[in-house]
Amino acid sequence: MRLSPAVRLSEYFMPTLKENPSEAEIASHRLMLRAGMVRQASAGIYSWLPMGFRVLKKIEQIVREEQDAAGANEVMMPTIQSADLWRKSGRYDDYGKEMLRITDRHDREMLYGPTNEELITDIFRDGARSYKDVPQMLYHIQWKFRDEVRPRFGVMRGREFYMKDGYSFDLTVEDGIKSYNKMFASYLRTYARMGLKVIPMRADTGPIGGENSHEFIILADTGESEVFCHSDFLGLDPLAEKTDYKADLQPIVDKWTAMYAATEEMHDQARFESEVPEDKRISARGIEVGHIFFFGDKYSAPLGAVVQTSDDKQVPVQMGSYGIGVSRLVGAIIEACHDENGIIWPEAVAPFKVGLINLRTGDDACDKACEDIFAKLQVMGVEVMYDDRSERAGVKFANMDLIGLPWQLVVGPKGLANGVVELKNRKSGEKQELPLDKALELVAG
RNA sequence: CGGGGUAUGGCGCAGUCUGGUAGCGCACCUGCUUUGGGAGCAGGGGGUCCGAGGUUCGAAUCCUCGUGCCCCGACCA
Numbered sequence: 001m002r003l004s005p006a007v008r009l010s011e012y013f014m015p016t017l018k019e020n021p022s023e024a025e026i027a028s029h030r031l032m033l034r035a036g037m038v039r040q041a042s043a044g045i046y047s048w049l050p051m052g053f054r055v056l057k058k059i060e061q062i063v064r065e066e067q068d069a070a071g072a073n074e075v076m077m078p079t080i081q082s083a084d085l086w087r088k089s090g091r092y093d094d095y096g097k098e099m100l101r102i103t104d105r106h107d108r109e110m111l112y113g114p115t116n117e118e119l120i121t122d123i124f125r126d127g128a129r130s131y132k133d134v135p136q137m138l139y140h141i142q143w144k145f146r147d148e149v150r151p152r153f154g155v156m157r158g159r160e161f162y163m164k165d166g167y168s169f170d171l172t173v174e175d176g177i178k179s180y181n182k183m184f185a186s187y188l189r190t191y192a193r194m195g196l197k198v199i200p201m202r203a204d205t206g207p208i209g210g211e212n213s214h215e216f217i218i219l220a221d222t223g224e225s226e227v228f229c230h231s232d233f234l235g236l237d238p239l240a241e242k243t244d245y246k247a248d249l250q251p252i253v254d255k256w257t258a259m260y261a262a263t264e265e266m267h268d269q270a271r272f273e274s275e276v277p278e279d280k281r282i283s284a285r286g287i288e289v290g291h292i293f294f295f296g297d298k299y300s301a302p303l304g305a306v307v308q309t310s311d312d313k314q315v316p317v318q319m320g321s322y323g324i325g326v327s328r329l330v331g332a333i334i335e336a337c338h339d340e341n342g343i344i345w346p347e348a349v350a351p352f353k354v355g356l357i358n359l360r361t362g363d364d365a366c367d368k369a370c371e372d373i374f375a376k377l378q379v380m381g382v383e384v385m386y387d388d389r390s391e392r393a394g395v396k397f398a399n400m401d402l403i404g405l406p407w408q409l410v411v412g413p414k415g416l417a418n419g420v421v422e423l424k425n426r427k428s429g430e431k432q433e434l435p436l437d438k439a440l441e442l443v444a445g
Numbered sequence: 446c447g448g449g450g451u452a453u454g455g456c457g458c459a460g461u462c463u464g465g466u467a468g469c470g471c472a473c474c475u476g477c478u479u480u481g482g483g484a485g486c487a488g489g490g491g492g493u494c495c496g497a498g499g500u501u502c503g504a505a506u507c508c509u510c511g512u513g514c515c516c517c518g519a520c521c522a
Contacts, residue, residue, distance in 0.1 A: 017457095017472090018471060022456090022514095022515080023515055040514090043515090148520080149521095150446090152515085157522085161522065224521095288521095290522080326522095359480085360480070391483090392483075393480070393482065394480095401482090410481080412481055422481090
């Protein structure tokens with residue numbers, strides 16, 4: 001999907017709010033409403049307005065690229081599923097009220113999918129017969145619905161949410177772990193590309209048990225749960241070297257699981273203190289932005305997803321599932337990246353890279369200079385939002401800080417008279433007056 | 446699902462106790478003056494006061510029953 005490379009604010013739909021809506025408690029929820037990214041449709045259900053939708057699509061695209069790079073194949077499954085499938089896995093009765101159940105005109109029982117293990121297993125079972133059909137990894141990015149008792153925190157804990165979920169299919173447990181490791185490595189890259197510091201933490205595997213389940217957590221003051229980890233995690237960079245998915249990825253997994261990291265539920269204070277030197281101990285708030293899980297034949301066995309081995313046996317495939325909360329990430333990134341004035345987008349997910357501010361719309365020199373810059377940025381392939389409205393300077397500055405584009409290019413009559421424009425970096429707050437060419441160069445870099 | 450709040454114009458709120466036919470700030474529209482960090486003056490538009498019953502000459506206000514939304518907890522991507 002191609003996003004519009006440039007917009008004029010006078011023609012855009014970005015209803016910003018000066019005051020905080022009373023229903024929004026945490027920063028990301030407040031800022032998303034104030035910046036005109038989303039509007040609540042009902043509890044835990046949101047409409048995505050143009051700018052919020054752009055960010056959602058950018059995150060989705062990064063997820064997609066990294067899934068593809070790891071060798072997963074994209075599919076698209078429906079939001080509405082049949083109850084029959086869920087009866088086979090036994091989850092139709094287990095899932096409880098969180099599952100939104102629907103009856104169609106023929107009184108057939110349907111449901112709005114809260115997840116897709118059953119459907120994907122059914123699809124795989126239908127299309128794979130032989131050990132030669134594995135390994136296989138399938139993923140899709142789709143809306144899901146869980147009828148949470150208490151939705152909150154805006155899009156971070158909505159009832160309807162956009163999620164990437166992937167599934168791996170292998171012949172043996174050993175191969176299954178290899179697939180798990182691929183996803184582990186690709187997740188590290190995915191979050192790093194979004195400008196996030198992510199820490200994999202051993203997750204509670206529940207009744208199934210086993211070592212192979214990790215939650216991917218980012219640190220943010222307003223995070224939902226308490227986490228404990230070694231501070232050296234923050235110095236690791238998953239993008240420092242290329243990830244070779246054909247190679248053995250166990251060293252990468254080992255490197256990222258060697259140091260102590262645990263959520264509240266899994267935390268062991270004694271171990272924490274013995275394994276991590278005092279000055280390296282981080283105890284902070286975290287937000288879960290992904291979860292990976294190897295669960296063997298839990299679904300393949302009851303649903304009959306078997307393949308034939310080279311010695312003529314039928315064996316259920318070994319499966320894993322891998323989730324990334326795409327819509328949740330929009331909120332999570334804001335939680336990790338904002339200040340008192342508004343959002344501070346990491347460049348990779350920013351709705352636009354540059355905000356072009358015309359300080360005096362209607363002034364010939366300013367209008368002409370801005371139109372020229374607006375056109376040049378498009379030629380350079382730099383996504384730009386041009387504030388061409390006849391608002392006062394203060395309004396434009398405040399608005400641009402609120403929506404948090406990485407760069408603000410400010411064009412006013414005073415600067416133009418001296419042959420300069422002002423370039424402000426939203427993150428550092430640093431402002432510099434530069435000749436236009438120089439400013440464009442910096443922005444493009 | 447337990448506990449607590451709240452519902453008045455697009456947003457934030459007052460008015461409810463003590464009933465008399467709705468108000469303030471922001472936003473919006475028009476005009477003039479302004480113009481480098483959320484302008485000033487003047488004029489203007491917009492509200493079934495969450496819903497349904499009831500009490501009353503009269504209900505945003507009192508009573509009853511619903512509903513939406515938010516917060517804390519338990520639960521979760």
